[in-house]
Amino acid sequence: MEYSRLKYDENNKYHRFSKSLGITIVSLILLLEIWWIASLLANSSFLPTPLETWDALATLYSVGDPITGKSMWQYIAASMSTFLKGFVLALVVAVPLGLVIGYSRIVRQFANPILEILRPIAPIAWAPIFIYGINYTVGPILVVFIGIFFPLLTNVIFGVMKIDQGLIDASKTLGASKLQTFTKVMIPSAVPYTMNGIKVGLGVGWMCIVAAEMFAPINAGIGYYLQEQSSVVGSGAGAFAALVIIAILGLLTIGLADYIHRVIVKRMGMEE
Amino acid sequence: MSDEISNINEEISDVDNCGCEEAQICIKNLRKVYKTDDSETVAVEDFSLNIRKGELVTIVGPSGCGKTTILRMIAGLLEPTSGTILIDGKAASGPGSDRGMVFQDFALFPWRSVRRNVEFGMEVAGVPKEERRTRADRYIKLVGLEKFADSRVHELSGGMKQRVGIARVLVNHPEVTLMDEPFGSLDAQTRNIMQVQLLRVLAKTDQTIIFVTHSVDEALFLSDRIIILTKRPATIKEIITVPWPRPRDRADPAFSILRKRILVELENENVMG
Numbered sequence: 001m002e003y004s005r006l007k008y009d010e011n012n013k014y015h016r017f018s019k020s021l022g023i024t025i026v027s028l029i030l031l032l033e034i035w036w037i038a039s040l041l042a043n044s045s046f047l048p049t050p051l052e053t054w055d056a057l058a059t060l061y062s063v064g065d066p067i068t069g070k071s072m073w074q075y076i077a078a079s080m081s082t083f084l085k086g087f088v089l090a091l092v093v094a095v096p097l098g099l100v101i102g103y104s105r106i107v108r109q110f111a112n113p114i115l116e117i118l119r120p121i122a123p124i125a126w127a128p129i130f131i132y133g134i135n136y137t138v139g140p141i142l143v144v145f146i147g148i149f150f151p152l153l154t155n156v157i158f159g160v161m162k163i164d165q166g167l168i169d170a171s172k173t174l175g176a177s178k179l180q181t182f183t184k185v186m187i188p189s190a191v192p193y194t195m196n197g198i199k200v201g202l203g204v205g206w207m208c209i210v211a212a213e214m215f216a217p218i219n220a221g222i223g224y225y226l227q228e229q230s231s232v233v234g235s236g237a238g239a240f241a242a243l244v245i246i247a248i249l250g251l252l253t254i255g256l257a258d259y260i261h262r263v264i265v266k267r268m269g270m271e272e
Numbered sequence: 273m274s275d276e277i278s279n280i281n282e283e284i285s286d287v288d289n290c291g292c293e294e295a296q297i298c299i300k301n302l303r304k305v306y307k308t309d310d311s312e313t314v315a316v317e318d319f320s321l322n323i324r325k326g327e328l329v330t331i332v333g334p335s336g337c338g339k340t341t342i343l344r345m346i347a348g349l350l351e352p353t354s355g356t357i358l359i360d361g362k363a364a365s366g367p368g369s370d371r372g373m374v375f376q377d378f379a380l381f382p383w384r385s386v387r388r389n390v391e392f393g394m395e396v397a398g399v400p401k402e403e404r405r406t407r408a409d410r411y412i413k414l415v416g417l418e419k420f421a422d423s424r425v426h427e428l429s430g431g432m433k434q435r436v437g438i439a440r441v442l443v444n445h446p447e448v449t450l451m452d453e454p455f456g457s458l459d460a461q462t463r464n465i466m467q468v469q470l471l472r473v474l475a476k477t478d479q480t481i482i483f484v485t486h487s488v489d490e491a492l493f494l495s496d497r498i499i500i501l502t503k504r505p506a507t508i509k510e511i512i513t514v515p516w517p518r519p520r521d522r523a524d525p526a527f528s529i530l531r532k533r534i535l536v537e538l539e540n541e542n543v544m545g
Contacts, residue, residue, distance in 0.1 A: 166379035173347050174393035174444065175369030184396070188383045268383035269426040 048237035056237035079221025086144025094152040102160025123147035140212035147208035148201035155197025159190030195261040295322035302355035314505035328481040330491040333501030372441030376453040393444040411439040431462040
């Protein structure tokens with residue numbers, strides 16, 4: 001084999017992919033190593049080794065949770081269902097609201113003080129109020145809603161405000177009314193920003209769901225399991241198994257959103 | 273040589289400004305003042321111009337003199353401080369499809385295909401789908417983009433993009449097409465090709481065109497009349513009637529003489545004051 005074929009070539013797609021894959025693998029191995037060493041040094045049941053975590057995960061997968069009688073899939077389904085409801089709610093409220101706030105200066109001036117007061121409150125701070133004030137089912141949904149709502153709203157407003165004035169001029173001189181310009185030009189141009197808001201929002205929302213579920217003893221998903229394993233059972237391995245599931249699901253959700261975002265931006269011929 | 277110059281001067285000095293009644297576009301005493309909290313800038317002062325149907329008029333002037341401001345006022349995108357703009361005797365107010373506009377940066381809708389861009393004006397006017405498509409395809413063909421009707425805008429070159437921009441306006445049969453440095457962002461070669469193509473397309477219509485440019489060469493190649501503006505505040509310095517039939521030869525000595533004359537005038541404007 002020629003030497004040159006082994007040499008790294010920046011212009012080769014497969015070479016680039018192999019390189020980045022290699023670095024990713026090394027990085028993940030390093031994370032595992034650090035975890036492993038830390039768990040050995042700590043020698044505490046609350047910091048299990050990766051192997052103990054793997055066992056706990058395998059047990060949850062095959063046997064389920066003996067305390068509640070729920071399977072791993074039931075926990076995941078419960079979390080995903082709450083998450084999805086909060087997400088849809090945020091989408092239905094934030095997108096139209098963002099379009100109107102971005103479009104009208106008066107509405108913006110009116111809405112800004114309200115938004116600026118509410119925005120700095122961490123979404124999870126609402127959890128006790130929503131969960132104990134309303135109920136265990138609706139509460140976590142509302143926490144997820146808050147988590148997704150603000151980043152999404154901000155991005156939609158930004159998308160409408162950042163629209164290319166030239167496109168609006170073009171629309172007007174082609175005879176479009178104000179309403180037609182809004183629906184046919186402003187809304188489509190806000191789509192990439194909206195998608196970006198969804199991406200950021202999903203990340204925040206995913207952090208909120210697990211935290212919110214810890215307050216909810218019934219109907220709860222993986223967040224509840226995490227809480228149960230740490231406090232009732234006292235199993236660090238069980239808690240870490242929950243963390244692994246949370247990480248993987250979060251990665252999948254955000255990866256999917258990222259993929260959809262890229263496809264839509266490309267299909268619409270727009271770059272941000 | 274001096275004979276030739278005086279000849280040209282004689283031919284072009286004939287300022288055949290028709291009366292407001294016969295004109296398709298009648299602009300009277302247009303004035304635009306930009307106000308900020310502590311200052312006032314007069315951008316356009318006492319601009320009056322009558323344009324006949326089917327005429328191609330270019331507006332040239334020193335950079336930043338207010339050419340685009342005039343065009344945007346005619347388009348209805350800017351409100352004049354005072355003065356009137358009559359299109360076929362009716363006062364123009366606010367933008368509308370009777371005054372189509374072609375933009376320097378194309379301003380095409382990136383999420384729409386070429387055809388859907390061309391259809392936009394008919395779509396908002398409520399033209400039925402079938403008719404929309406037939407008419408759009410006719411104009412896409414007219415600008416030579418029939419192979420790209422379903423392409424996305426970002427797949428096209430600059431020259432092709434502007435052909436879409438032109439088709440998108442002409443398809444609506446506007447009273448006048450306003451072109452704001454439409455070839456300003458194209459390279460010199462493409463620019464010359466686009467000028468030839470524009471004339472070819474216009475020969476098949478009786479479109480009235482008001483064309484803003486900073487290229488004297490472009491103005492001489494295209495226009496029936498050239499409006500030379502003063503520096504800010506913009507007002508008409510001179511109107512030149514281009515005496516030659518089209519197609520014109522850029523290499524013609526008479527062409528260069530006239531070009532030089534206009535360039536000197538523009539330069540004087542830039543230097544003075």
